[in-house]
Amino acid sequence: MPTVGLFIPCYVEQFYPQVGVATLEVLERHGVRAEYPEDQTCCGQPMANSGCASDAQPLAEHFLRLFRGYDYVVAPSGSCVSMIRHHYDQFLGRQPGFEHLRRSTYELCEFLTDVQGVSSLKGRFPHKVGLHQSCHGLRELRLGSGSERRVPPFSKVRSLLEGLEGIRLVDLARPDECCGFGGTFAVNEEAVSCMMGHDRLADHERAGAEIVTAVDMSCLMHLEGLIRREKRPLRVMHVAEVLAESGA
Amino acid sequence: MDSREAILGALRRNAPAPADLPDLSGLGAKHADPVRQFEESLAGVGGACLRVPDIAAADAALRKIPFYAGARKVISLVPGLGRADLDFESIPHPHALQDLDVAVLPGDFAVAENGAVWLEGRRLHHRAIFVITDHLVLVVGVGEIVADMHEAYARLEGREPAYGLFISGPSKTADIEQALVIGAQGARSCTVFLVG
């Protein structure tokens, strides 16, 4: 039985712990009993994104120490996994265990489709859902084909959701435009960030969504902040929460 | 050290590791019906395509087009098609073309994927003729249609380097609020006769 380490983004740990619980539940239902190394903190992305690479170095090393022993590492986040897969080599280079870590760290949906071989899910989620295609998951992890590239269309996340009984995935005017979170961008460029978020929400509302879902709670944290301030008739749920609630 | 040496020296010093040129042979568009594709592409860029069996038919069709019927000054470099109100070769200065209504020019070949026609510059005594004219008429043999730009450059391969251009439809701009306006600085219309 392969061992699976559960990697929980820092903002999920602190603000959205139920997403972590939902992730555990979904994995268990698919035969995976993930283990959560308790000393994990943060992958270091906020530091690296600010240009302060040296400040991210110790966090990367800490991450490697904690997770190197697992066959797989799974996280409910495209953004954090992208950090490990594409930006950690600057910090961990040839360190023993890194190459394995890089290749075995997965976002939750791609773990289900690519490693567990799940092609469709049996569950029930009778709601109108807007799928927000978090950028790092989409364009860094290639969880989907994206609207820019001329490749055969696919979406790992969509493939897991669309089979749920009763679900209606709405048609957005801009299917994969960025929500405007962007890490420190959300504060550094607050005006543009919020305009981007408002525009995403307006798109989801016009398309008739009740719930906005995504693989990254960071996007949803930003969108939910806007929703609650303006009292928009929308709510956010992480894909893990949707899958957990649907019983899939 | 002069600028040339400074620049070339810096480029040599800073050159990255060698990288091979790619193989371009797999690239290209395939069209089931290149003639139809050319017609559609040309229409898509605001041009008009007329198929005719021969030059005489082209001439008859041309005389019926309103911009031609009302034209006072026409220059044609295609024998048998349209009239030549001015002797092109004896015009001393291109400024004399500023009130040219119609120019009829021979195209070398056409490109299906984008509605373009290759115009050889050698015959153009004054280059400005194709852009200063109000209306442009190009003539291409229907058998001279290539699929795409790769085939176009294959055709141009080995020719003696000379002035020439691809013309794809009439002059246009969308610089004012994205509104497409045909006839910016150059020809207000582009009509291509496919002959044969």
Add this chain to the structure above:
Amino acid sequence: MGHPEAAARFVADDAKAHWHDQAVWWIRQKRDQAASAVPDWEALRTAAAAIKAHTLSRLAPYLEEFEAKAVALGARVHWARDAVEHNALVHGILAERGITRLVKSKSMLTEECHLNPYLEARGIEVVDTDLGERIVQLAREPPSHIVMPAIHKKKEEIGELFHEHLHTERGASDPKYLTEAARQHLRHKFLEAGAGLSGVNFAVAETGAIVVCTNEGNADMGTSLPPVHIACMGVEKLVPRQRDLGVFLRLLARSATGQPLTAYTTHFHGPRRGGELHIVIVDNGRTALLGDPLFRRSLSCIRCGACMNTCPVYRRSGGYSYAYTVPGPIGSILAPMRDPARFATLPFASSLCGSCSDVCPVRIDLHHELLSLRQEIARRRLLPWTKRLGIKVAARMLAAPSLYRLSGFLARRILSALPRALVYADWNIWGRQRELPPLPRESFRTLYRRRRGQS
């Protein structure tokens, strides 16, 4: 003013910002449609990237080959180390011939070198003949987009401008009417000009050709009426062989405006009979960029503008927020490479969504270069000290698991207990338009332990 402040001002005019965003998004959509009609689109991008990578590794020999061929065809080739030399060279060519009226077609290089004011100060009338450029020239503004210079202007504004300068009817704003007025006005300028200056989209080493692409035909008009043609190019505009043009031309117009080809794609081989062709080859920081392994791929740029059309930040902040000749994602690399201190905010004017990299016809890894550039900015100590301090404190806290757990616990408890007015005070930038995330009593670790039956 850095990008954030300029962008905030742009965003504050909500209607205009949304209008600009939608106008530019529409061009992204046209690009998508055009690309879908090309089954080998991704293969083309790969080929283009490879041709550029090869060319950049042999730029000096290719430039020498290009020069020899161009000269053999009768062109004069000049070399300029920087903007100052470039401007002096161009002026010299005009002054030697007593030319006082110049018409120009689009050249971002000459914008970069600030050629227009240089020539005007020396008594040369310079008329930008691309319609968008003429509009901003009359308005005394810089272009806000490299392909559509006046994209930020509404037709009513252009109507007023033309009423003042071209004597069109007051209040007239129909694009057809205004374009016709510009046609007549510019026709005079073309006829009066002593020389025409163009940019160079591609220079071909194999044949000594320069290729110029326009939709209006203004480069053709401007270089075929006056007897002198001056063509300005950056060193990176070279392609090795004529057949390589096939790859780039299939990508360029589709990426830029969604057309399969520009209306005019003109190949110049030496001057015309009785005329002169001067080619000015310019460095101005390009050789330095070539030497930087992290950012040299930016030299592959063919100036299509697709990156700015897709950029959600450019669309909502406008070209002027970047305060540089070339805005958007590519500009956010080129500008700080030229002047890191002045343009330190640009690499951060991005959510790193990656859309730009996926539309770039030559596969420049734009968003990864922006991330690398942030590190360069930090290394040069150009980050505000407040940010550096904040990151250091956070990093220290995150490196110590028990400290992290304690901080998280305290933050959640304290913030929940504070009155709203304190939490959402001015210092809380996040809180200006957004609620803070929920502050649960228990962290995931606590829930995990309970679930797995641990104490």
